[in-house]
Amino acid sequence: MVQLRQIGKEELSIVQSIANQTWPSTFANILSTEQIDYMLHWMYDQPQLESQVERGHTFLIAEENGTAIGFAGFELFYLEESKSKLHKLYLLPSYHGKGIGKALLQEVARRMREAGQQSLTLNVNKDNQKAIDFYRSQGFVEVYKEVIDIGNGFVMDDVVMELNF
Ligand SMILES: CC(C)(COP(=O)(O)OP(=O)(O)OC[C@H]1O[C@@H](n2cnc3c(N)ncnc32)[C@H](O)[C@@H]1OP(=O)(O)O)[C@@H](O)C(=O)NCCC(=O)NCCS
Incomplete structure (x- = not known):
């Protein structure tokens, strides 16, 4: 049985471990190995996760x-009052397609509603078609595309998607 729970700073190594196991296959045909390594350090090293x-x-x-088989990271009151x-x-690759991503997303949505939030935004790589x-x-629509310079000669080439409640 799959259970969801919030973790604190002391358990952030779980997030780093799942990311390290999931990113290479997710982005194998999308990003270079160098960019995957760079982004994993930039976003998932312990000090970075703690600061998030x-x-x-x-x-x-x-x-x-x-x-632990998957994680979601989200932020309420993102930039605007009503947006998350x-x-x-x-999710670890062997757990895709079993309803767990949807369950995590629904838990995020439940917490957002409780906080009175009205929309959920995200960035996804424009070539990550499965995602x-x-x-x-799950009801998200594409709102615009953006290319973000992340340093070291790398960019994130993204689609911004949004779900309104
Ligand atoms: C993307 C991801 C989180 C989805 O989670 P998942 O557990 O595999 O998806 P679920 O089994 O919960 O699917 C839920 C619904 O989405 C649909 N769905 C899932 N993947 C789909 C796909 N590739 N194409 C179309 N529909 C899809 C399912 O049909 C299901 O529909 P339902 O609402 O009618 O039941 C997961 O596959 C993953 O971790 N992928 C790799 C990492 C990644 O790309 N993350 C996103 C980065 S922005």
Whole structure:
């Protein structure tokens, strides 16, 4: 049985471990190995994750029989009062397609509603078609594209999607 729970700073290594196991296959045909390594350090090293929590990010993990298999990272009151941002949603590859991503997303949405939030925004790589299709199936629409310079000669080439409540 899959259970969801919020974790604190002391358990952020779970998030880093799942990201390290999930990013290479997710982005194998989209990003260079160098960019995957760069982004994993930039976003998932312990000090970075801790600083995200300090800035208001919440991390939920999904566990099956006590083993962590996925996570979501999100932020309420993102830039505008009524908007939240889904920063991260990753499941170990062998757990895709079993309804767990949807369960994590629904838990984020439940917490947003409780906080009176009206829309959820996210960035997804424009070539991550599987994720785009997943978000579309959950009611997200594409609002615009953006290219973000992340340093070291790398860019994030993204689609911004939004779900309104
Ligand atoms: C994207 C991801 C989070 C989706 O989670 P998941 O557990 O695999 O998806 P679910 O089984 O919960 O699917 C939920 C719904 O989405 C639909 N869906 C999932 N993947 C889909 C796809 N590739 N195309 C179309 N629909 C899809 C399912 O049909 C299902 O529909 P339902 O609402 O009728 O039941 C997961 O596959 C993942 O971790 N992928 C790799 C990492 C990644 O790309 N993360 C996003 C970065 S922005």
